Amino acid sequence: MNKLLLIIQREYFSRVKKKSFLVMTILGPLLMAGVMVVPIWLAMRDKTEHKIFVLDHSGLFIDKIPNSKEIKFTYGVGSIEAAKAKLKEGTFDLVMEVDIEAINNQKTTPHLYYKKQPGISIEQYINNSMENILFDYRLQGDSIDLGKIERARRPVEIATIKVTEDGEDQKTNSETNMLVGFSLAIAIYIMIFLYGAQVMRGVIEEKTSRIVEVIVSSVKPFQLMLGKIVGVAMVGLTQFLLWIIFTVLISTFVTGVLLKDQIADQMKQNQQIEKVMKNDLTAGSDKMEKVKTPNEALDFMNNLGKVDKTHIALSFAFYFLFGYLLYAALFAAIGSAVDSEADTQQFMIPVTAPLIISFAIAQGVATDPDSGLAQFFSIFPLTSPIVMMVRLPFGVPVWELALSMVSLVLGFLFFTWLAGKIYRTGILMYGKKTTWKELGKWLFYKG
Amino acid sequence: MTPILEVKNIHKNYANHVALNNVSLFVEPQKIFGLLGPNGAGKTSLIRIINQITGPDKGEVFFNGEHLAPKHVDFIGYLPEERGLYKKMAVGEQAMYLAQLKGLKKTEAKAKLQHWFKKFEIENWWDKKIEELSKGMQQKVQFIVTVLHEPKLLILDEPFSGFDPINAQLIKNEILELRDKGATIIFSTHNMGSVEELCDNIALINKAEKLLDGSVKEIRKTYKSNTFKITFKGNLMGFTNSLWAGAELIEKSSDEDVHSVTVKMLRQNKPNDLLQAVLGNAEILSFNEIIPSMNDIFISVVENKTTLNTQSAFTE
Numbered sequence: 001m002n003k004l005l006l007i008i009q010r011e012y013f014s015r016v017k018k019k020s021f022l023v024m025t026i027l028g029p030l031l032m033a034g035v036m037v038v039p040i041w042l043a044m045r046d047k048t049e050h051k052i053f054v055l056d057h058s059g060l061f062i063d064k065i066p067n068s069k070e071i072k073f074t075y076g077v078g079s080i081e082a083a084k085a086k087l088k089e090g091t092f093d094l095v096m097e098v099d100i101e102a103i104n105n106q107k108t109t110p111h112l113y114y115k116k117q118p119g120i121s122i123e124q125y126i127n128n129s130m131e132n133i134l135f136d137y138r139l140q141g142d143s144i145d146l147g148k149i150e151r152a153r154r155p156v157e158i159a160t161i162k163v164t165e166d167g168e169d170q171k172t173n174s175e176t177n178m179l180v181g182f183s184l185a186i187a188i189y190i191m192i193f194l195y196g197a198q199v200m201r202g203v204i205e206e207k208t209s210r211i212v213e214v215i216v217s218s219v220k221p222f223q224l225m226l227g228k229i230v231g232v233a234m235v236g237l238t239q240f241l242l243w244i245i246f247t248v249l250i251s252t253f254v255t256g257v258l259l260k261d262q263i264a265d266q267m268k269q270n271q272q273i274e275k276v277m278k279n280d281l282t283a284g285s286d287k288m289e290k291v292k293t294p295n296e297a298l299d300f301m302n303n304l305g306k307v308d309k310t311h312i313a314l315s316f317a318f319y320f321l322f323g324y325l326l327y328a329a330l331f332a333a334i335g336s337a338v339d340s341e342a343d344t345q346q347f348m349i350p351v352t353a354p355l356i357i358s359f360a361i362a363q364g365v366a367t368d369p370d371s372g373l374a375q376f377f378s379i380f381p382l383t384s385p386i387v388m389m390v391r392l393p394f395g396v397p398v399w400e401l402a403l404s405m406v407s408l409v410l411g412f413l414f415f416t417w418l419a420g421k422i423y424r425t426g427i428l429m430y431g432k433k434t435t436w437k438e439l440g441k442w443l444f445y446k447g
Numbered sequence: 448m449t450p451i452l453e454v455k456n457i458h459k460n461y462a463n464h465v466a467l468n469n470v471s472l473f474v475e476p477q478k479i480f481g482l483l484g485p486n487g488a489g490k491t492s493l494i495r496i497i498n499q500i501t502g503p504d505k506g507e508v509f510f511n512g513e514h515l516a517p518k519h520v521d522f523i524g525y526l527p528e529e530r531g532l533y534k535k536m537a538v539g540e541q542a543m544y545l546a547q548l549k550g551l552k553k554t555e556a557k558a559k560l561q562h563w564f565k566k567f568e569i570e571n572w573w574d575k576k577i578e579e580l581s582k583g584m585q586q587k588v589q590f591i592v593t594v595l596h597e598p599k600l601l602i603l604d605e606p607f608s609g610f611d612p613i614n615a616q617l618i619k620n621e622i623l624e625l626r627d628k629g630a631t632i633i634f635s636t637h638n639m640g641s642v643e644e645l646c647d648n649i650a651l652i653n654k655a656e657k658l659l660d661g662s663v664k665e666i667r668k669t670y671k672s673n674t675f676k677i678t679f680k681g682n683l684m685g686f687t688n689s690l691w692a693g694a695e696l697i698e699k700s701s702d703e704d705v706h707s708v709t710v711k712m713l714r715q716n717k718p719n720d721l722l723q724a725v726l727g728n729a730e731i732l733s734f735n736e737i738i739p740s741m742n743d744i745f746i747s748v749v750e751n752k753t754t755l756n757t758q759s760a761f762t763e
Contacts, residue, residue, distance in 0.1 A: 210531030217525040218548040441462040
C-alpha cells in the first residue's frame with residue numbers, strides 16, 4: 001500500500017513539475033476565457049456610429065430607412081462623384097447609391113461605397129430594411145391591407161414543461177439541456193483522451209528506458225499500472241481545477257474591469273425589460289405573447305437555473321472519474337504491448353472507436369433522449385460516460401442511472417483486470433511486434 | 448546449512464515453448480553463484496521467478512528456508528540485463544524513489560545514498576538528469592540503486608556490460624566486498640573469464656534444462672583430459688621418437704630451436720613417466736598440465752561433446 005502511494009506521488013509530481021504542465025495550465029484558461037469573452041467583446045465593439053449618405057434616384061427609400069443606434073442615414077441629391085467626395089472628406093463613412101429603376105427591377109442592387117469596410121451586420125441591416133420597404137410598397141401597390149398581414153403573422157414558441165416526481169411542473173428548455181449535456185460530454189472526452197494518452201506514453205517510456213524490470217522487482221506490475229493511472233488522474237483533476245479557477249478569475253477580471261460599462265448598460269436594459277414584462281403581466285395576459293426575451297444570454301442563464309445542478313454535477317464527477325479510469329487501464333495495456341508510440345495505431349482504433357461512436361450517436365440521443373438506442377448506449381460501460389452526459393439534463397429515471405453507474409464500475413473492474421494481465425506480460429516483451437493473437441495468449445499466462 | 452535460495456523442480460511454459468523444465472538450484476550463503484547458459488536457455492525466466500516478477504507453473508522456491516513470498520522482495524537486489532532509469536528524472540530524486548520502493552525509509556535512503564555517492568566520487572551528479580550522463584555513468588548509478596538497500600541476495604545479470612575496464616574492476620571489487628560483508632550473489636553472464644575469476648559455484652542451463660552444477664574448481668578438475676604442454680630446446684624429431692605408446696602428440700609449434708608441444712597421456716600413465724621418457728632428448732623449459740577453461744567446458748557441455756577440445760588452452 002505504501003509503495004502504491006510512492007508510485008502515485010512520483011507519477012503526479014514528475015508531471016506537475018514539467019514545463020508543459022505549466023504552459024497548458026496557463027494557455028487553457030486563456031483559450032477558454034477567449035472563447036467566452038471574445039464574442040461579448042466583438043458584439044460590443046461594433047457600437048461606433050456609421051453615417052451613411054444615401055443617393056436615392058428612385059426616391060422610394062428617402063426618409064424611410066429607420067435609423068438605428070449604430071447607423072444614421074442622411075438623404076441627398078447630386079452626382080455620385082460629389083457623394084463619393086464626402087467619403088474622402090470624412091463627413092460620411094458610407095455612400096449608397098440606389099438606381100432609378102430600383103422599384104421595377106426583379107432584383108434591386110444598390111451600390112454601397114466605403115473607405116473602410118463595414119461589418120456584415122450593417123450590410124444585413126440595410127438589406128433587411130430596404131426589403132421591408134419594398135415589400136410594403138408592393139403590397140400597397142396591390143392594395144392589400146398591411147394590418148391584416150401583421151395580424152396573420154403570429155409567432156409560436158413551445159414551452160416544454162417537465163412534470164417532476166413530486167408532481168410539480170418544471171419549465172425546461174431542450175436547447176439549454178443539449179448545450180449542457182454536450183459541454184459535459186466533451187469535457188469527459190477530453191479528459192479521457194488527454195490523460196489516457198499520458199498514461200500510455202508513461203508506460204511506453206518506462207518500457208523503452210528499460211526501467212520497468214527494475215521497478216517490478218520491487219512492486220507488483222499491477223501496482224505500478226494502478227499507481228500510474230491514479231497519479232495521472234490526479235494530474236488531470238489538478239489541471240481541470242486550475243483551469244476552472246483561472247478561467248473564472250480571468251473572465252471576472254475582463255468582464256468586471258475591461259467591459260464594466262457595457263455590462264452595466266446591458267444590465268439596465270435587462271432590468272427595464274423585466275419591468276416591462278411585469279407591467280404586461282398586470283396589464284393582462286393578452287399582451288404576454290408579444291413580449292419576447294430580448295437577450296439570448298439572459299434566456300440561457302434563466303434556463304440554466306432550472307437544470308438540476310447538484311444532481312448533474314455529482315453524476316458528472318462520477319462519469320468523469322470512472323470513464324477515465326476504465327479507458328486509462330486500456331491505454332496502459334496498449335502502451336505495454338508496443339515498443340514505441342508509432343506502433344500504437346493498430347490497438348488504438350478499437351479502443352477509441354466506442355468514444356467516437358458515442359459522439360456520432362450523441363446528436364440522435366439529444367433529439368430523442370429516451371429511445372432504446374439512447375438507453376442502451378448510456379448503460380453500456382464503454383459509451384456511457386459520454387452518452388449518459390448528453391441524456392442527463394433531459395432527466396433520466398433513477399433505476400437507469402443506477403444501472404449505468406453499476407455497469408460502469410463493473411466495466412472498470414473488468415477492463416482493469418484484463419489490462420493488468422496484458423500489462424504484466426507486455427512490459428517485459430521487447431523487440432517483437434505484438435499481434436492480437438499474442439495479446440489473447442497473454443491473458444492466460446499464470447502470474 | 449540453510450541455503451539462502453533453493454529452487455526445487457521448477458517448470459515454466461509459455462504459449463508455445465518450454466522456458467524451464469524441472470530446474471533445481473541450491474545457492475549457499477555468502478558465495479558467488481554463476482548462472483550460465485547460452486541466449487534463450489531460460490536464465491532470465493528463472494531470475495524473474497526468483498524476483499517474483501512471474502511465477503512458476505510447477506515447483507517451489509525457498510528464500511532462507513521460507514517459502515518465497517512478497518515480503519522477501521526487500522531482501523533481494525536485482526540488476527536486470529535490460530536495464531535503465533527514468534531519463535528525465537534527476538539522479539538523486541530517482542535513486543531516492545527506487546530505494547524507497549525497496550522499503551527504505553526516506554532518511555535512511557538519503558544517508559546511504561550520500562555514502563555511496565561519496566565512495567564513487569559522484570556527489571555532484573545528484574541534481575543532474577540521467578540523460579545528461581554517459582552510458583557508463585548511468586550504469587554506476589544503476590549499480591548503486593541495486594545494492595543500496597543491502598540485499599541479502601543480489602542478482603546481477605551481465606553486470607559489467609557498459610563499463611570500461613577501469614570501472615568494471617571497480618564494480619568487481621564492490622561485488623567481492625559485498626560478498627565479504629555477507630551478501631550472496633547470483634551472477635549471470637556470458638563472460639567466462641569473469642566466472643573463473645569470481646564464482647565459487649555455477650549452474651549451467653541449456654534449452655530449459657540444467658546440465659551441470661557444482662563448484663568451479665571441481666568442475667574444471669572433472670573436465671581435465673590429462674593433457675600437458677611442454678616447451679623445450681632440442682631436436683623435435685628426437686622428442687617425438689622418444690614418446691612411447693603411453694602418450695600422444697596432439698599439437699606442435701616451433702620458434703627456431705624452441706619447440707612447444709601438447710601431449711595427451713594415454714591410459715593411466717603419470718606425468719613423471721612422460722618426463723623420464725623425453726628427458727634424454729630435450730632440455731625442458733616448462734611443463735604444465737592443461738586445465739580446461741570454463742569457456743571450453745561451456746561450449747563442450749552445450750554442444751554435448753564428450754571429450755574436451757583444449758585448443759584454446761588455459762594453463763595453470
